[in-house]
Amino acid sequence: MSQSYLQIYEKLYNHYGPQNWWPAETSFEMMIGSILVQNTNWRNVEKAFERLRPHLEPEKIDKLSMEELAQLIRSSGFYTVKAKRIKAFISWFKQYDYDIAVIKTMTKEKLRQELLQIHGIGRETADVMLVYAFDKPIFVVDAYARRIFYRLGYDMPSSYDGVRELVEMELPSDVTLYNEYHALLVEHAKRTCRVKPICEACPLLDICEQRIE
Structure with a gap:
């Protein structure tokens, strides 16, 4: 892949804007x-x-x-x-x-x-x-992240921490970035990169290999 994880983040952020997560009062x-x-x-x-x-x-x-x-x-x-x-x-x-x-x-x-x-x-x-809750910079790996990165063309490790460490190697240690990245991936998976994706509306379409199973 020619795109870095940071560039993917920037594309999602520019498209969806800040997500202001987590949805909770405290x-x-x-x-x-x-x-x-x-x-x-x-x-x-x-x-x-x-x-x-x-x-x-x-x-x-x-x-x-x-x-x-x-x-x-x-x-x-x-x-x-x-x-x-x-x-x-x-x-x-x-x-x-x-x-x-x-x-x-x-x-x-x-x-x-x-x-x-x-x-x-x-x-x-x-x-x-x-x-x-604790303001620690760490990448959250969920099914949405795996789905999106796979479709983009990344061959991700099978283990949770393998994926997390791979992504974190490319990202700055910035808790705000990790906060937004997880929220943006969830938003993208719900809006566009669904189980049956809506590719024509995807802000990542120009860099996506569209590996859709």
């Missing part, structure tokens, strides 16, 4: 949302938040029983599993007195390692938290 809401959105769409997460909002503080969620929490987030799907994951996350967060400012002082590597040790927090969810 960093805590953002982190809970990153767990709720696993294996579902954002519309179902919003429905869950409607019921969860009166309890949307770490201390209040800590006091809820597993069953109470599961019923509040029922619309997000896999609600029993997600309730356990949220409870595990709250237990970790409580060790730092729910203080995001304290957690931000940790190195990206140490914080990522801790997040990955929390039950139900995988690499994608951990990295979303790192970027959007």
